Amino acid sequence: MTYKDSIPTSDEIDESLRYVPFHRWLGLRVGKLTEEGLEIIMPWRSEIISITEPHPVVHGGILASLIDLTGLYAVLSKGGQPAGTAYMNIDYHRQATEGPLTARAKVLKIGRVISTAEIYIYDPGNRLLASGRGGYPRLSV
Amino acid sequence: MTYKDSIPTSDEIDESLRYVPFHRWLGLRVGKLTEEGLEIIMPWRSEIISITEPHPVVHGGILASLIDLTGLYAVLSKGGQPAGTAYMNIDYHRQATEGPLTARAKVLKIGRVISTAEIYIYDPGNRLLASGRGGYPRLSV
Amino acid sequence: MTYKDSIPTSDEIDESLRYVPFHRWLGLRVGKLTEEGLEIIMPWRSEIISITEPHPVVHGGILASLIDLTGLYAVLSKGGQPAGTAYMNIDYHRQATEGPLTARAKVLKIGRVISTAEIYIYDPGNRLLASGRGGYPRLSV
Amino acid sequence: MTYKDSIPTSDEIDESLRYVPFHRWLGLRVGKLTEEGLEIIMPWRSEIISITEPHPVVHGGILASLIDLTGLYAVLSKGGQPAGTAYMNIDYHRQATEGPLTARAKVLKIGRVISTAEIYIYDPGNRLLASGRGGYPRLSV
Numbered sequence A, B, C, D: 001m002t003y004k005d006s007i008p009t010s011d012e013i014d015e016s017l018r019y020v021p022f023h024r025w026l027g028l029r030v031g032k033l034t035e036e037g038l039e040i041i042m043p044w045r046s047e048i049i050s051i052t053e054p055h056p057v058v059h060g061g062i063l064a065s066l067i068d069l070t071g072l073y074a075v076l077s078k079g080g081q082p083a084g085t086a087y088m089n090i091d092y093h094r095q096a097t098e099g100p101l102t103a104r105a106k107v108l109k110i111g112r113v114i115s116t117a118e119i120y121i122y123d124p125g126n127r128l129l130a131s132g133r134g135g136y137p138r139l140s141v
Helices: A010-017 A021-026 A060-077 B010-017 B021-026 B060-077 C010-017 C021-026 C060-077 D010-017 D021-026 D060-077
Strands: A029-033 A038-042 A087-092 A101-109 A114-122 A128-137 B029-033 B038-042 B087-092 B101-109 B114-122 B128-137 C029-033 C038-042 C087-092 C101-109 C114-122 C128-137 D029-033 D038-042 D087-092 D101-109 D114-122 D128-137
Touching: A010 A029, A010 A060, A021 A060, A038 A060, A060 A087, A060 A101, A060 A114, A060 A128, A060 B060, A060 B087, A087 B060, A087 C128, A101 C128, A128 C087, A128 C101, B010 B029, B010 B060, B021 B060, B038 B060, B060 B087, B060 B101, B060 B114, B060 B128, B087 D128, B101 D128, B128 D087, B128 D101, C010 C029, C010 C060, C021 C060, C038 C060, C060 C087, C060 C101, C060 C114, C060 C128, C060 D060, C060 D087, C087 D060, D010 D029, D010 D060, D021 D060, D038 D060, D060 D087, D060 D101, D060 D114, D060 D128
Parallel strands: none
Antiparallel strands: A029 A038, A038 A101, A087 A128, A087 B087, A101 A114, A114 A128, B029 B038, B038 B101, B087 B128, B101 B114, B114 B128, C029 C038, C038 C101, C087 C128, C087 D087, C101 C114, C114 C128, D029 D038, D038 D101, D087 D128, D101 D114, D114 D128
16 A cells, blocks of 8 residues: 555545555445544454354454554544554453454654554444554665 | 354354355465464455555554554464454555455464564565554453 | 442541551552542652653652552442452653642442552643553462 | 674674663673573572572572563674563562573574564573573664
8 A cells, every 4th residue: 555645535545545456345334533542443254253162252463453444544634644553552341343443553652663543343232342552764774 | 253262273264254245255375274373364455455656555543453453363273262343553564565365364363362473564575565463352341 | 458348438548558568658649539540649759760851850650559559449439349450551641740649540440350440640730641540369370 | 882783793792781880780691692592600699589589599689680671681692682671471480599600692593574583591500590581673673
């Protein structure tokens, strides 16, 4: 993906989500983009499941993917020009047993070298399922 | 997935990989299981791509998934009885531009409350692409 | 340190800070304790310096210590009964060049196995210097 | 601290440890520096204690400091020219109840933007007490 120098709009982020094959597969769309941060919505699909019994639970790696990308697009939406992800931390708080999932990212710092964001994933009842941080460098590591 | 009390063999881990819909979708298989640790192999598939130009690059969330699950199965292979993942850290070192990818996990500690593992992902030329750590609790968080 | 079953007051946390030799050496005191979270204040002292030229900068390990302990006491203040720290992540945003430093912690989840908190360190001008997360188990790891 | 362009020797690292007030206070010295990595030794002192009963335990923030700095000097010893620490992750495995403590760091990657190292802390009986990772940028974040 090529990131433009200008700050993208919500529609432009929504469109750029579709350039990425894995994001298309996840069925992502932008929820809202405000001064506070960026929201991305991920629907349920049967292939993202880890545990199936007694009820289906979304795989932690899928939540990690959602945390990673929502943070990156949030940095992008603040003009941070991320070249990718340098590192990421995730805490899992509760099992994700139904969709859609909502990820909300807040940029902590737009840095000269690395920008950082905090990201939170919520279930349809607005319960916190997982949260984390990503570090997005301006140049490839 | 139900984890047995006994320590699983390489074949049992390989089989249990197929119980998880997301692992099936990823096409995972056990490489080898030794005293040193566990190796899991992930083939290439077109939906796991993030950047497509100038060459396809595997999505960081896919690498995070591979790190998460390889650490969990490594803990399982040492009798750690993980109930899931409590937390995970990932560092991205180089872009993953070709497959299959090989993940190798080493258990740092089997704990009463949390077990921890280190996980490394290599490309076909054995170059380190990403690495990280996972914490796997004996009971759900 | 022995943690009581009941939820401590601001004064009790302030007093318990003095039981810990390293906290005494750091000169910590509770700023405020509200529904939102816990604030701990750390004064400047010459031994906490890393870089000395062109101006003194607080050592990253000191900021890590402040993040760790503020998260633990925040969990304690919500009845989380932490037995210690299981893991911690820190992002460094800006150099800490003057004191006192203010750490503010917010509990993300009081868990049965692990409680998690987010912690932010600010300089006297309220600029974010460092931030992170800690995981605090109910029982020793 | 000013880092020279050339790769430092074990004695030069040992000397540079003394330039940093907090490192002087900790009483650090280089154990050994090999192709494998860097070892730094930290003695016991009464102010680094967290829990005092039933036996004294080193504060997690002190272990975090040791992890941070050993990783940074390891990157320095490989020519990585670190400008500081961008981020750090720590896992606590066992309580540190006696000294001296030995930290061993291994560089995972010397990057153009960020270099990463793994660091392990051992007690006098060579038991793993804590471990973690640090990311060290070439330029200030």
